[in-house]
Amino acid sequence: MEITTRSWTQAIALVDCDNFFVSCELLLNPKLKGKPVCVLSNNDGCVISRSKEAKRLNIKMGEPVFLARKRVPEAIYLSSNFHHYGIVSDKIMNILKSFTPEVEVYSIDEAFVDLTGVRQMFKKPYLEIIKDIREKVLKETGIPVSIGVSLSKVLAKIATKIAKDKSDGLFSISGKELRETLPKISIGSIWQIGHNTESLLLKHGIDNAYKLACQDEKWVEKTLTKKGLELQMEMKGYSIWKVDTKGQEIKGIQRTKSFASSTNDKEIIRGALFYHLHKALTELRRKNLKAGLLSIMLRRKDFQSFSLNTIIDPPSNFEFDFTNRINSLFNNLYKEGLYRSCGIHLTNFTSGETEQLNLFSQTLSLSNKKKESLAETWDSIEQRFGKQSLRTASMPSLNYLDKRAIRGIETFSSFEYLPEVR
Ligand SMILES: [Mg+2]
Structure with a gap:
């Protein structure tokens, strides 16, 4: 087992907008702030984005709207407006690119940002840099984001998940903190691990990220193929999956x-x-x-x-x-x-x-x-x-x-x- 304890050989951040579609709707109608608001899929079929207040009322992601309306009639249900969300998303991505051109737009509300070396330029720690990014996005677009930063994409995903539950929306995992953080991460919550892989790993008693990181590499490659081995390397703090700034033009x-x-x-x-x-x-x-x-x-x-x-x-x-x-x-x-x-x-x-x-x-x-x-x-x-x-x-x-x-x-x-x- 060798988990890197080197700090910051790479620094990859994941920026993830909070309740993105609902947050975009609040820009159009600030009166909805603080209310249980849901945005619906095309044709108003089911719930695809929920405000904090809607989550508290136990409205589920993907819940059919006719059920949600019956159960929680006091919530506000809005048709989606992807045109508007696209414009807001572009603005956010451009703000990220003002920090570094190394931005991979991963989805309409998520982007990986390779901050490696940016620390020298800004002369502050990575946690301070992601705080600046968060503040700039909020100030210029009104959209709250959560940001996690760590040594690889997989670890950045984990950091962002933790950031979501923090009041400042920020979290950083350095190489030295891996030993402490990974045991708390359940195997099924790791990015790229689907249901089948999860049950396979659970069968072998591997129920958290730390146990997977510590597994014998040969066993991992044999059981989970080369991609599984890459995932394991990423979890150990080696950046295998690079931030891809090309190949993301829309096709x-x-x-x-x-x-x-x-x-x-x-x-x-x-x-x-x-x-x-x-x-x-x-x-x-x-x-x-x-x-x-x-x-x-x-x-x-x-x-x-x-x-x-x-x-x-x-x-x-x-x-x-x-x-x-x-x-x-x-x-x-x-x-x-x-x-x-x-x-x-x-x-x-x-x-x-x-x-x-x-x-x-x-x-x-x-x-x-x-x-x-x-x-x-x-x-x-x-x-x-x-x-x-x-x-x-x-x-x-x-x-x-x-x-x-x-x-x-x-x-x-x-x-x-x-x-x-x-
Ligand atoms: Mg999001």
């Missing part, structure tokens, strides 16, 4: 939603496709990306789904370049029948700057500069006046997308979702 954007009830109304379905397209393109513009492939998907009432795709050449992030494509894909794909949902998928991204000139393009009737400034204006009008203030002539009237037709779709600004606050 595709998919937007799908079910209709409130199955429909055969072509205009409702086409309208929903345009709605999804517009939301996806807004996101692409925000990230300065252009899509080179568009797919549309229709799912029938019997769950059979059909899709078609088309190349967008040159790649674009502007509605006008997609309108005819969506119309023709839809006309080819639609057959009489009842449909339960539809969606679009954009992929083959290129960065906004590295666009290739295509001499055969049919979309040059509007110069790229003009398109860009039109798109920017569109986005800023929406930001000020709400979604769907504008539409292109070839888009169907979005009045079609009334609340009755498409339940849970984010056609309306999230303010309208907020229930009366008593």
